[in-house]
Amino acid sequence: MLIYPRIDPVALQIGPLAVRWYGLMYLIAFSQFWWLGRRRILSQPRLIKAGWTVEELDDLLFYGVIGVIAGARLGEVLFYEPAYYLSHPLEIFAVWHGGMSFHGGFLGVLLAMAWHVHKTGRNWLDVTDFIAPMVPLGLAAGRIGNFINGELWGRVADSSLPWAMVFQHVDRLPRHPSQLYQAGLEGVSLFVLLWLYSRRERPRGAVSGMFLMGYGTFRFVAEYFRTPDAGIFGRSEVVSMGQWLSLPMILIGVVMFARAFRRRA
Numbered sequence: 001m002l003i004y005p006r007i008d009p010v011a012l013q014i015g016p017l018a019v020r021w022y023g024l025m026y027l028i029a030f031s032q033f034w035w036l037g038r039r040r041i042l043s044q045p046r047l048i049k050a051g052w053t054v055e056e057l058d059d060l061l062f063y064g065v066i067g068v069i070a071g072a073r074l075g076e077v078l079f080y081e082p083a084y085y086l087s088h089p090l091e092i093f094a095v096w097h098g099g100m101s102f103h104g105g106f107l108g109v110l111l112a113m114a115w116h117v118h119k120t121g122r123n124w125l126d127v128t129d130f131i132a133p134m135v136p137l138g139l140a141a142g143r144i145g146n147f148i149n150g151e152l153w154g155r156v157a158d159s160s161l162p163w164a165m166v167f168q169h170v171d172r173l174p175r176h177p178s179q180l181y182q183a184g185l186e187g188v189s190l191f192v193l194l195w196l197y198s199r200r201e202r203p204r205g206a207v208s209g210m211f212l213m214g215y216g217t218f219r220f221v222a223e224y225f226r227t228p229d230a231g232i233f234g235r236s237e238v239v240s241m242g243q244w245l246s247l248p249m250i251l252i253g254v255v256m257f258a259r260a261f262r263r264r265a
Helices: 021-043 045-049 054-080 082-087 089-093 102-120 124-134 136-149 178-197 206-225 241-264
Strands: 010-014 017-020
Touching: 010 021, 017 021, 021 045, 021 054, 021 124, 021 136, 054 082, 054 102, 054 124, 054 241, 082 089, 102 124, 102 241, 124 136, 124 178, 124 206, 136 178, 178 206, 206 241
Parallel strands: none
Antiparallel strands: 010 017
């Protein structure tokens, strides 16, 4: 079995200033979003024809950063640990300790994109189709940050599993490194799927629908290897809070994908 390496969560410290790996993962996520978005705009004439510019990408990133951080933290507070944060309200602002909900961040981004749509007059689905392929690698970076923090560890695994890992700060049992599973599934795999699919012109809403279906499915599967969170419905080993939140994403994604091709027909 492998032993969790217990990585120092502080990447760099200069006097009282500490730069944490978790924060650097968010910086990497936002940087790759900007780089991929710029590459998409400059390499796909249809996007330039549709009026997309690097300057508008900068605006999208600015609103997205606010939506991700605020939404992800509030999602963790409201969906997963409301009792704890009610007792420790100042901990809500300690984002460097980890505890950022994807589903909350997703809702925060939707609100940020709604503001962008209101400001620019663009079609909502055109905006979500544009940003969807640039999101998954940022999710992968976030999961690596979870791994470095030693949080969101997996369920107990068979000791014969070659990559079963002992998280010594939890117990001495072999567990699935579920953070890395999620980085590979909802991060790298979803990125490859969406990046290749979006290279050609698709019906409006199809890329967004595929993102919802892909993320929801990958997350639902990965939750079977991750120690379930208590959530607002209590702890469940059968259907976890993450799976409950992923089911609507899958259903909405299927509807969006089907409607996109029906409209084109």
